[in-house]
Amino acid sequence: MTVKNYNIPFDSFIGGWFIDEKTCNKIIKFYKKTPIKYKVKGNIYVGEKIKVDKKVKDSLDLHIPHNFLESPFDEYRYQLQLCLNEYIKKYEAVDGFPKFNINKDYNLQYYKPGGGYKNWHFERGAELDRVLVFMTFLNDVPDGGTMFKYQNLTVPAKKGLTLIWPTDFTHTHKGQISKKYEKYIVTGWYSVDV
Numbered sequence: 092m093t094v095k096n097y098n099i100p101f102d103s104f105i106g107g108w109f110i111d112e113k114t115c116n117k118i119i120k121f122y123k124k125t126p127i128k129y130k131v132k133g134n135i136y137v138g139e140k141i142k143v144d145k146k147v148k149d150s151l152d153l154h155i156p157h158n159f160l161e162s163p164f165d166e167y168r169y170q171l172q173l174c175l176n177e178y179i180k181k182y183e184a185v186d187g188f189p190k191f192n193i194n195k196d197y198n199l200q201y202y203k204p205g206g207g208y209k210n211w212h213f214e215r216g217a218e219l220d221r222v223l224v225f226m227t228f229l230n231d232v233p234d235g236g237t238m239f240k241y242q243n244l245t246v247p248a249k250k251g252l253t254l255i256w257p258t259d260f261t262h263t264h265k266g267q268i269s270k271k272y273e274k275y276i277v278t279g280w281y282s283v284d285v
Contacts (some may be wrong), residue, residue: 094173097252103242105256106178112251115229117163117277118203122199123267129223133208135199147268149190149206152198155277162276167277168193170226171253175281178223190284191222197279200236207266214258220285221258226278228252248274 092241132143133150147228155164156248179185214224226237232248239246239256240263248267258280268275 092170092173092176094170096177097249099246099254100242101181102245103244103256104182105239105246105254105262106174106181107176107246107252107254108177108248109251110167110174110253112228113252114163114166114170115227118167118199118277119229121163121278122153122201122275123230124264129153130201135212141196147210148208150200150202150208152201154196155199155256155279157193157196157279158170166167167227171227174225174253174255175224176222178284181261184283185223188222188283191281192284193211193279194282194284195280197225200276200278202266202274202276203272205268205270207214207235207268207274208269209265211258211263211265214261214280215260218225218258218280218282220283221280223281224256224258224262225281226254226276229277231277234267234276235274236267237264238247239264249277 093110099105099107130151133148134141228248231250234246236247
């Protein structure tokens with residue numbers, strides 16, 4: 092199996108590839124079938140505290156254990172690895188990091204119309220072991236992509252499009268908020284094994 096490339100400027104250090112749309116459908120179905128008691132309001136770090144602030148992040152998240160490899164996440168993780176392989180081919184210096192992996196839980200996020208991650212942020216924060224971010228758009232959202240501040244780039248939300256980028260401030264980003272459409276994503280981090 093191969094993953095189809097999505098053309099993003101080389102010097103942005105943002106890579107994009109498409110995973111299978113059937114896998115996206117299965118993940119959305121998994122989210123919808125999961126009881127509400129397992130879903131949490133999207134939270135953010137404020138200093139060292141975690142809190143909910145819908146003015147910053149308005150979502151309903153399902154945490155996926157990093158070692159949960161049953162369907163549909165076995166398929167997803169396999170295809171995500173193919174994307175990572177392509178990223179490393181493009182940016183081979185990434186291989187200079189100590190061994191890294193998805194070794195922390197990641198998120199399946201639902202944004203209702205008007206929801207999203209509304210503030211500029213980057214993914215390293217207090218988590219110094221994070222190396223790369225991954226994110227997959229699970230559905231098409233005509234006006235609901237991801238905006239990268241310093242790259243002056245908005246990547247559209249296309250079903251299956253999987254992005255990988257560095258966690259640092261150089262890749263400050265936020266969601267493009269759709270007033271009309273709901274949005275589903277999977278997102279998480281590759282972190283150094285400690």
